[in-house]
Structures are given as structure tokens and as C-alpha cells.
Amino acid sequence: MLDTVASIETREIPDGMRAPIDALARVARNLSFTIRRGALGQSLGHEVGENTDGDTQKALDVLADEAFAKALTGTGVRWYASEERDAVEPLDVDGRFVIAIDPLDGSSNIDVNVSIGTIFSIYEAKANAQASVLRPASEQIAAGYVIYGPQSQMMLTFGSGVQQYVLDPESDVFRLVDAAKTIPDGSSEFAINASNYRHWSKPIRAYIDDCLAGIDGPRGKNFNMRWVASLVAETHRILSRGGIFLYPSDDRSGYERGRLRMVYECAPIAFLIEQAGGAATDSCDPIMGMTASELHARTPFVFGTREKVARVTAYNDLPDQEVSALFGARGLFRA
């Protein structure tokens, strides 16, 4: 259907990158259609296997991965690195780019009609597959995500701000609605999977304790909590109205480095967030300065408005015994 016309408005997309971005947008609009059909179409949420990281793969994870790899072939992409594949794979031998992708983010939400997404990151390719993705996040030349929600939207950065596109159901084209999206200040929302509270480090517990204490605590104001369990949806909310997201490391086996993957989840989201005026860290240091040790490596992840992310770093920098007391007693960073 519609595969011969441009699937995204290209005026703000650098010339050399239009082919891969158009391919990503084309698959995204097809996925959006498939997701909207739900049970009227093919089954999407049943388990079909397990990926390298030990996550169950749903039918839609695999369908999305195969569709992106196929559509990107012939668009100048030399290497394709996916959450759903064991290793980085070749596409076009002479291609200029490497794409790292989480083809379907928020898999646990497929069956319950809650927003899910796609996250991607683009670098200049190197001759070596591994070296093309195991490099500082700051070397990304583009990053973006698609959210499949009540509206399907795409957010893109090429290193000079964040562009917001909405998939127009009339024309089936992603249309540019904001060429300079920035994160608003002032939200009092935090997002964390609070069921893991007992597993967190002291500084993370102290940070959340102080939020929960609300107007009676050291922060002197009330907070609200959100947890969608789709990284894309949390990012979209924070880009739209501010706040902070935390997926810290914890003491469960396998969560020593948190849950989220550096190459195709945290690096691209960090790039977008910084380009929108926010900050992204591993709870201490900026994600953009980090290099993954392997394709599926995890990292603790904290992002949102700068002041909120800096506060988490400050809690982490304090000696254990001082963590809460100091903030409470001296009223540091009040509100």
C-alpha cells in the first residue's frame, strides 16, 4: 500500500539521512495501522521465544524487527543492531550508517492497549560491526522514537534540537508540528517502578522518600507518580510536560546495572532529552559520555528536567549516613 510516497515531511531532515528516516517512518506507520487493528488482525501479543537478554519475545517484537531490517536495506545502512538479534548484522556493504533499534518498546503493554513504541539511534558506520555501536553515545548523529498511542508521533533529533511529528490519519504521513521541542519546567511528577523499593540503594530510596513526604517533608511540596512501563511513553510525557524518570540499579540478580539497555534505549533517549534542554545520567554521570561494553549492556537510567536529575546526582554523592538528614535539616534544594 502507500509504500511509494514519502512517509514523513522531509524539510527539516538532512539530505543524506532522508532515505533511512523515510524507511523508519514507513515501517512505523504500517506498525501503527497493525497495532490499531489489534484483535481484528493478526495476533500480536503472544510469546514466540526469548531474546539474548532473556526477555520473552512477543509476536509484535519479531514482526517489527523484521520489518525494520527489511525496509532499511538499500537505504545506506551498513550495520543493523537490534534488541531482538544476538549480534550486529550487515545490511548494505557500502552503507554510511549504523542503526541501533529497539523495534518494539514496552512489550508488556501490547495486549492491554497501552502506548508502546520504537526507539532508534544512528551513527556513522565503521568498518567493524562491534566498533560501530560500542562507542560514546555522544557520537550519535541522529536519534528518535515513535510512540504508538492515541496518536502516533515521531520525535527526532539530528543534534540541533528536537523535532516533533504527528502521523496524520488523513494522509498517512508524519507531519512536522514542532521543529524545536523543549522540556517544560515545573512538573511535580516522578516515574519509577516503586514495587522495587526494597531493592534500591539508599540514595534512591531517600530521593523517593523525600518526594513521598510531600508538603510535610524536606521538599516542602507534593508530588505525583506515574509508571506506564513503556520507556517511550514515559519519555513522551516528560518531553511534553516535564518531570523525571528513574530506572536505577538494584540488588535483584541481573539488575546490578538496572534494566534498560544502553545502545538502543538509553543512548537515543539521552540524546533527545539533552537536545530538548534536559539531562540524562546513570544516576551520577551523563549517559552521553558513556560507551556500552556490549550490544545488550544495561545501564541505570535517570532523565528529565536538569534540576531534578542534578538532585538525584547530589543524593548519590552524599555519604550514606547523611543522605536524608542533610537534605532535610538544611533544606538544600528546597522545592
Ligand SMILES: O=P(O)(O)OC[C@H]1O[C@](O)(COP(=O)(O)O)[C@@H](O)[C@@H]1O
Ligand atoms: O517491567 P518493569 O521492570 O517496570 O520495566 C519496564 C521497562 O521495561 C521496558 O518495557 C523494556 O523495553 P522492552 O519492552 O523493549 O524490553 C521499558 O520500556 C520499560 O521502561
Ligand SMILES: [Mg+2]
Ligand atoms: Mg525497550
Ligand SMILES: [Mg+2]
Ligand atoms: Mg523492545
